[in-house]
Amino acid sequence: MATKILTEHINVPGIETFDVYRKQGGYTAVEKALKTMTPEAIVEEVKKAGVRGRGGAGFPMGMKWSFLAKPEGVPRYLVCNADESEPGTFKDHYLMKNIPHLLIEGMIVSSFALGANKSFIYVRGELMYVINILEKAIAEAKAKGFLGKNILGTGYDLELVVQPGGGAYICGEETALLESLEGKRGNPRNKPPFPAVKGLYQSPTVVNNVESIATAAWIVNNGGDAYAAVGIGRSTGTKLISASGHIRKPGVYEIELGLPVEDFLYADEWCGGIRPGHKFKALVAGGSSVPILPANLALTLANGEKRLMSYESLSDGGFATGTMLGSGGFIVFDETSCIVRNTWNFSRFYHHESCGQCSPCREGTGWMEKVLHRIEYGHGHQQDIDLLVDVAKKIEGNTICPLGDAAAWPVASAIRHFRDEFQWHIDNPSEATKPGAVYKGE
Numbered sequence: 001m002a003t004k005i006l007t008e009h010i011n012v013p014g015i016e017t018f019d020v021y022r023k024q025g026g027y028t029a030v031e032k033a034l035k036t037m038t039p040e041a042i043v044e045e046v047k048k049a050g051v052r053g054r055g056g057a058g059f060p061m062g063m064k065w066s067f068l069a070k071p072e073g074v075p076r077y078l079v080c081n082a083d084e085s086e087p088g089t090f091k092d093h094y095l096m097k098n099i100p101h102l103l104i105e106g107m108i109v110s111s112f113a114l115g116a117n118k119s120f121i122y123v124r125g126e127l128m129y130v131i132n133i134l135e136k137a138i139a140e141a142k143a144k145g146f147l148g149k150n151i152l153g154t155g156y157d158l159e160l161v162v163q164p165g166g167g168a169y170i171c172g173e174e175t176a177l178l179e180s181l182e183g184k185r186g187n188p189r190n191k192p193p194f195p196a197v198k199g200l201y202q203s204p205t206v207v208n209n210v211e212s213i214a215t216a217a218w219i220v221n222n223g224g225d226a227y228a229a230v231g232i233g234r235s236t237g238t239k240l241i242s243a244s245g246h247i248r249k250p251g252v253y254e255i256e257l258g259l260p261v262e263d264f265l266y267a268d269e270w271c272g273g274i275r276p277g278h279k280f281k282a283l284v285a286g287g288s289s290v291p292i293l294p295a296n297l298a299l300t301l302a303n304g305e306k307r308l309m310s311y312e313s314l315s316d317g318g319f320a321t322g323t324m325l326g327s328g329g330f331i332v333f334d335e336t337s338c339i340v341r342n343t344w345n346f347s348r349f350y351h352h353e354s355c356g357q358c359s360p361c362r363e364g365t366g367w368m369e370k371v372l373h374r375i376e377y378g379h380g381h382q383q384d385i386d387l388l389v390d391v392a393k394k395i396e397g398n399t400i401c402p403l404g405d406a407a408a409w410p411v412a413s414a415i416r417h418f419r420d421e422f423q424w425h426i427d428n429p430s431e432a433t434k435p436g437a438v439y440k441g442e
């Protein structure tokens with residue numbers, strides 16, 4: 001039986017209520033942390049756990065916590081990034097709507113560990129019903145003495161505020177989120193300084209993803225070593241994967257890191273295989289911002305070993321033959337998918353969502369979208385494929401925030417692995433533009 005750290009109780013009827021959550025052992029981490037542990041001891045456990053940021057970047061959570069500046073007399077903040085908007089990613093949504101108290105419990109122990117007395121959950125604005133669920137759960141926790149002044153008589157105060165997001169993908173970038181939380185347009189800031197030094201209202205701030213914060217309660221209850229014993233190598237613990245596309249069983253799954261991609265894709269316990277009668281063609285393993293892989297590279301490493309669901313194995317081979325775990329948005333394509341159309345679709349998204357602050361992203365995303373559109377619609381020029389590669393290269397690494405890279409990598413990788421498909425569109429415009437036409441290989 002696979003280890004379940006976050007979803008063990010998710011199907012218990014009524015788990016969204018305080019009483020049922022409490023009966024399942026909920027809020028024991030708050031009691032343990034506030035009554036028996038020091039903030040420093042909690043940070044140590046999170047460091048030992050080796051848990052890496054589950055929003056997508058995979059930055060070690062304990063290290064981020066230990067970077068938090070502590071100037072005298074200046075408030076510190078914890079901000080939960082619940083602005084989940086990455087195409088193909090819907091796991092935070094799943095967690096918050098089904099088991100909101102898990103996030104609240106994680107917020108309380110994390111805020112205590114960081115010395116924050118006012119913390120925020122910035123939720124994707126479109127998810128108004130989730131905001132209502134969280135607010136109801138917060139009111140319940142407060143009524144039971146787990147939030148507010150003098151929590152459980154320990155002298156620790158915490159106010160938890162839920163903030164509806166600004167309705168833009170870029171507001172999920174941590175510094176844009178902070179700008180938005182301050183009431184401004186969600187434009188990313190230059191880093192450094194990192195939020196750990198100058199974040200919300202220029203005060204030291206930790207910004208963590210929903211899934212990351214939700215693990216904190218388990219780590220407090222069971223210890224960092226127990227968490228680190230789950231998973232593989234530096235990819236410790238479990239990961240929520242949002243599985244979608246041409247599979248038999250789309251949904252959110254909690255997996256132990258280190259599971260072979262092949263098992264996750266084909267076993268009945270998880271995705272259940274490709275829909276009947278179809279063949280696996282390509283995989284986007286970590287949300288739309290990561291490179292796409294053809295079926296063979298998705299399942300197998302260059303040395304013939306199985307590729308695993310872990311930070312290291314998914315990126316094995318660099319971008320030549322690998323990709324990234326990212327946010328765990330696992331999008332599966334079968335042979336009916338047109339890679340050119342999909343790449344154009346992703347490009348359209350990034351162009352629309354670019355905040356426009358830096359020229360390579362503002363102009364480059366628009367340029368890539370236009371060129372992909374003309375290839376897809378039968379007006380491609382012979383030089384367009386190289387042009388796309390060139391534009392992607394000029395964006396990569398030359399922008400304020402990672403949206404530029406996120407826009408460039410899907411295009412560059414699609415051309416790297418499916419160049420023939422782009423060329424076929426340019427050489428055979430009348431064939432390629434027939435409804436449902438897909439390149440079948442030479």
Ligand code: NAD
Pocket residue numbers: 053055056057058059064067083084085086089172173174194195196207286287289326327402
């Ligand atoms: P990043 O690597 O710049 O930063 C990771 C985290 O570590 C940040 O919180 C940053 O402040 C912190 N950090 C890094 N170096 C630090 C230092 N020296 N001192 C203090 N703190 C430091 O990445 P990012 O911009 O946070 O995230 C990019 C990722 O987000 C992408 O890889 C993508 O997968 C993911 N993403 C997720 C979603 C979603 O909906 N979940 C949406 C878009 C993008």
Ligand code: SF4
Pocket residue numbers: 170188353354355356357358359361362399400401402403404
């Ligand atoms: Fe804005 Fe794009 Fe620059 Fe990010 S990379 S700051 S989204 S223009």
